[in-house]
Amino acid sequence: MLTDLDFNKNVELKNEAMSEITLIGMGSMGSALARAFLEEDHQITIWNRTKSKADPLVKKGADFAADLSSAVNSSPIILICLKDYQVTNDLLSAESVRSNLAGRIIVQLSSGTPDEARKLSDWINENGAEYLDGTISVYPPQIGTGEAAILISGSEKTFRQCEKLLKVLAGQLKFVGEPIGGAAAHGLASGSVLFGAYLGALHAARICQAEGLDIKLILNSLESADLATFNAAVLDMLERIESKNYDKPEASIETGTDGARVLLEHARSMGINTDFPDCAFKTFREGIEMGFQKKDMAALFLIKGKIRDL
Ligand SMILES: NC(=O)c1ccc[n+]([C@@H]2O[C@H](COP(=O)([O-])OP(=O)(O)OC[C@H]3O[C@@H](n4cnc5c(N)ncnc54)[C@H](OP(=O)(O)O)[C@@H]3O)[C@@H](O)[C@H]2O)c1
Structure with a gap:
């Protein structure tokens, strides 16, 4: 690990x-x-x-290196x-x-898996x-x-040595711990939530189109469902997974299966893409096949053969 002395010497040497x-x-x-750096x-x-691609940044004052x-x-x-x-x-x-x-700090912000992060860290x-x-959780216009x-x-x-500089990029710069795969794991987890939500929203747009409705109606239903309700439902599911308690459900797997079936039947009858409802219906049906119909939805994705987790 670089000592403060090594790091400061490096900075001076390279100054x-x-x-x-x-x-x-x-x-x-x-x-x-x-x-973002140039603006500051x-x-x-x-x-x-x-x-x-670098020319506009060179015009703003960046030095372009002749080679890597x-x-x-x-x-x-x-x-x-x-x-x-x-x-x-x-x-x-x-x-x-x-x-x-040697002697430098490498900060990787490209997206990847925790295992890729561990391997690169060892090699560096x-x-x-x-x-x-690191993991960036926003789009380019939000940077800075x-x-x-x-x-x-x-x-x-090492993070503290770079913190002030990296803070220029993101008001919400967060250190998530020493295990090197942590940031990538957070990235995968939030990506999973977003992909689920985006695919659902895209399918919702096709439902509205097929029914001759304004597709922005989806936003109305999102507003009425509101984020706090969504967060509370997710929290309830996470607590159930932690405690392995899937009984007395707010929404059972049986109820979810019925909902997914209606979604699928509608897509089939209106000739719209069935991939999303197919996936939802298949997931719920697997829950039923495992005997979980009266359990909470949080029991979905339990790996077959681990039924004793219940
Ligand atoms: N854009 C976002 O909204 C966003 C959000 C969060 C995280 N990220 C992550 O940020 C990273 C970059 O995303 P981006 O949106 O900037 O992608 P991008 O616009 O497609 O840029 C890709 C970069 O990789 C370089 N590259 C690709 N293949 C290469 C090769 N074989 N040799 C050398 N350079 C190569 C490209 O160089 P050339 O210009 O020469 O092709 C370019 O600099 C990704 O890991 C992405 O997941 C992006």
Whole structure:
């Protein structure tokens, strides 16, 4: 682990031709991260495979590194926002880049799995650098605002060394703990909730279209259901899973199966896409097949063979 002395020495040593931070990857998200730093007058070095994407940022004051190894050499902190971990691994493992990692802090903000984070962390540490893994939970236009959320896991000491700088990107910058897979796990979990909600909303739009209604009616029904009710229902399910208590349901699996069946029958009869209701109906039906019809919906997704969990 880098001591404060090592880190400060690194910052001083590199201060000659140095930026505060290097950003690798100038796609939609990487460019938004770079813009946020520039708007706060930070000195940054950037690199992207396709240089033209970086041009608007160079006009705003960013230094564009001629190659990736100079990009890494330009700063004590390297922030990566590329397509995925595979691309990150491929770029960092080039000998000219790998040999310059030692003594720096690498912050990975590309999306991936906890296992990818653990593997990259081990590799970065073997090469003498510190590693933080992060998850961005917002879209590019929100970066740099108070509502932007970025979660970081890894060594708390290393996080504190970068905290002030990373806070420029996200008012809601949160350290989620030392296990390095934590931020990626949070990302997967919130992605799962969002995918479920988005797929449901898209299917809802097709229901309204098929019935000749304004598709924005969905928003009315969301307002009347309200977020607090949704959150309370999710909390109830989470507590049931923790306590393994699926009895006395608010909504039983039997009731859910009936609801999913109606959704599926409607889609079939109106000739709209049946993927979403098919998936919901199949999931509930599996619950019934496992004998859980009178149990709470929270019992769905129990793995077959683990019935004794009940
Ligand atoms: N956009 C969002 O709303 C959002 C939200 C949260 C998290 N994220 C995460 O942020 C990361 C970047 O997303 P993005 O929206 O910026 O994606 P993007 O606009 O598609 O940019 C992808 C970046 O990866 C680079 N890249 C892809 N393949 C490469 C290769 N083989 N070699 C070198 N560079 C390569 C691209 O370089 P080129 O420009 O040369 O193609 C570009 O810099 C992803 O992991 C994404 O999941 C994005």
